[in-house]
Amino acid sequence: MKIVFMGTPDFSVEPLNALVKAGHNVSLVLTREDKKRNRGELSPTPVKELATKLNIPVLTPTKMRDEALIERLKSEKADFFVVVAYGKILPKEVLDIPRLGCINIHASLLPEYRGAAPIQWCILDGKEKTGITTMLMDEGLDTGDILKQYEINIAKKETGGSLFDRLAVLGGEAIVDTIDKFEEITPIRQGEATTDYAKMISKSMGEIDFNKSATEIERLIRGMNPWPSAYTKYQGKVLKIWEADIADDISELPNINLSENFGKIYSFNGKIFIVCNQSILEIISLQLEGKKRMSAKDFLLGREIEQGYKLG
Numbered sequence: 001m002k003i004v005f006m007g008t009p010d011f012s013v014e015p016l017n018a019l020v021k022a023g024h025n026v027s028l029v030l031t032r033e034d035k036k037r038n039r040g041e042l043s044p045t046p047v048k049e050l051a052t053k054l055n056i057p058v059l060t061p062t063k064m065r066d067e068a069l070i071e072r073l074k075s076e077k078a079d080f081f082v083v084v085a086y087g088k089i090l091p092k093e094v095l096d097i098p099r100l101g102c103i104n105i106h107a108s109l110l111p112e113y114r115g116a117a118p119i120q121w122c123i124l125d126g127k128e129k130t131g132i133t134t135m136l137m138d139e140g141l142d143t144g145d146i147l148k149q150y151e152i153n154i155a156k157k158e159t160g161g162s163l164f165d166r167l168a169v170l171g172g173e174a175i176v177d178t179i180d181k182f183e184e185i186t187p188i189r190q191g192e193a194t195t196d197y198a199k200m201i202s203k204s205m206g207e208i209d210f211n212k213s214a215t216e217i218e219r220l221i222r223g224m225n226p227w228p229s230a231y232t233k234y235q236g237k238v239l240k241i242w243e244a245d246i247a248d249d250i251s252e253l254p255n256i257n258l259s260e261n262f263g264k265i266y267s268f269n270g271k272i273f274i275v276c277n278q279s280i281l282e283i284i285s286l287q288l289e290g291k292k293r294m295s296a297k298d299f300l301l302g303r304e305i306e307q308g309y310k311l312g
Contacts, residue, residue, distance in 0.1 A: 002025045002076070002079050003078055003080050004030065004078045005030070005051075011167075019172075020056075026054075027057070028056065032086075048060070070093055074097055082179075084175075090102065103178065104144065106118065108133065110135065115199055120160045122163075123223035129153055130151075131167075135147055145189055148185060207230075210275070211262050214279035215279065217276055230242075242287060246282070267305035
């Protein structure tokens, strides 16, 4: 099949690579513009880097309604446009160009988690399963007809980063499988969304609210790993929490009132605990501003916790 590929971040790299390895003719790649990094140097997107290595022509259009761009896309005479986290909305004039349609890879089991950040939100919400959906694109936001779905289990200690990596690989397998079996597939209309819109993750969302339960906070810690990370303040410095458990046995924690003083931190027997709403969080690994990430045990070797200090 002849394919025009549209994608930008790391998540899009595996599908592009998988299509090329499977023998499909990816004749053109569209991606976002280069960004300025340190010292003002321009840095290409991960997809542009791979396309350049594969000797595939690359375009970085600023507008999708540009007449010259639309004529160029028509001239490719592609069977499919494949879109993976491109970051631009495709107008109807573009959606109508490929012979067999535009296929999008979405990192959720649609109609769950339509939107920009489905990977993090399924962890934040405590879901046990997620997956990849391939769909025929329409003018709506992740509302097109479903082609195929590929389900995986979310591990107990899954982080946003580890799930991102697993779904990127699955996305590559899914798009090749979907295109290879396209003639056998009957598209299915989506129903109503069963979850909230998966809005973009912001840095401020990583700030921990200890008025929430230990269960909710433990999910936040995993969902925000590696970015923006879950964090609070300890003695005026940012304290990132990278891994935590819900403390089921709190018998070793003397005189802690679970109905008040949320956010107070304690250490006992080489372990670190924080009081949450009617629950206790045990900190497994953490990182104080200006220091490296370390286990709770190693953290306590270098300093004493101020018992009962209120975080945040």
